[in-house]
Amino acid sequence: MLRRPAWDRQDWLLLPAALIFVGAFVAPLLYFLVISFWSVRARIMRPDLTLKNYIATWSDYYDAMASTLLIALAIGALTTILALGFSYAIRFKCGRLEMPLLFLALVTLFGGYLVKIYAWKSILGREGILNKFLLWTGIIDEPLDALLYSVNGVVITLTYFLLPFAILPIYGTMRAIRPATIESARDLGAGRWAVLRDIVIPQCEKGIVIAFTFAFLIAAGDYVTPRFVGGGAAMMGHFIELQFSLGFNWPMGSAMAFTVMGVSLTLVLILRRLLRWSLQP
């Protein structure tokens, strides 16, 4: 590559973006990390250097932490599989419908986070559309109560919310596979599973990792969905938010937030290793 001449060096172009990133994201996050080591006395936050918030997070919230991780894992896996299926179907099996269907998926990307949760709240309720529909078709005789205010509600709603975001990177990497590659592999005798394992998944590895990481982390830190449709589904986001809205215990909330993110990131890294390892020929 040719080196650009000196008069074209314009490093300052990055400056505003860097200022926003550092000033409004890195600095707040660092300060937030610092206060996780502070203590609270008489509802007032005092500078300190204590681990007691982290210890309290583990001893008081270990069950909420475990259920958060399990729910987030389920949501991450489900979202990734659905996004993979959707991308594969529109890329290779839908002909001219490819672009319209992709378009539809992406149009719903920012279609109102709260609106989506609210929509599912009215769909999943006892008197909701899903129950009415299932009763009408005769699949069930009694309305299902377990849809709303349960883990199911959280999984359905968050998967719904995260799906377009997961389709974006997976479809993006899948575009690089030409239909001819898959056809010739099939002609040469590769079975469906072999095509998936040896062509599709390795090619889309980056997209899959991004989609899963995104879905998992966002699900692990959400609090609005569990509150609206989750009922008793105790997730960490809910307890973190309470430290700020009701508890006025910011150091505790901070320690909880960093614990959730730390554990989630570690899990993502382990899963990524496992995926790499399982894809080795």
Add this chain to the structure above:
Amino acid sequence: MNRALGLVEELGWRAVALLLAAFMGVPLILVVLFSFNQSALTSLPLTGFTLDWYRKLFSLGAFWPALWNSLIVASLVAILSVVIGTMAALLLARMAPRRAEALIAIVSVPMMLPALIIGVAMMSYFVRLIDLPLGLPTVILGHLVIAQPFVILIVFSRLATFDWAIVDSARDLGASPLRAFLTVTLPIISPTIIGAALIALSISLDDFVITFFTIGAGNTLPTLVWGMVRTSLDPTINAIATLLILLSVGSTFLALRVSRYRG
């Protein structure tokens, strides 16, 4: 035999695609439908057409300021993030690819973090450390953090196929860097830039969590919806939700159209 099996498989995949598309589309369509439905219950059957819920919404005192705040914040976020993001993408596009990708991965971190953590971190930082009063400016700062990675990514990937030789010719013929940008680069990439601005607009319009923690007093449309959902389940929510869908889905739709998104 083999042929029939193949056909079943083809149809099966089409069904998967259509079912998932329905899964993604139907809930939003239902919200829109119910906003025009007479019954106060958000359930089937539909009972008749009405505009009452909109009338009720428009006569709500808190609605207009919230709409106004949402529009101010979202348009400023769109304009600022596009200027800032395009500047950054222009530089990144001419860096060594590895370095550019590493830098992009770093500025994209806010996309991967739950908004709750960004929101509470910002609130405690603004309130306790730098003593910046919460309000629309802090909301805008918060939205810039989450919108700028999208803008940078979109413009950067457009510039990956950009022919820099024409900019170099302009520079060789004596155009200043700014002039070369305004007369050569900008006209070519303007659809992408408009698309990126609209995406930033819908991200900002849609955000609830960061807004909730950084706004202090006052409302935007999503925080107003939050208050309404908590206190009632009246179809006025469907009406305001329809407006939100219209604004954010509408601008995403336009964004995909003008930038001719192809994956």
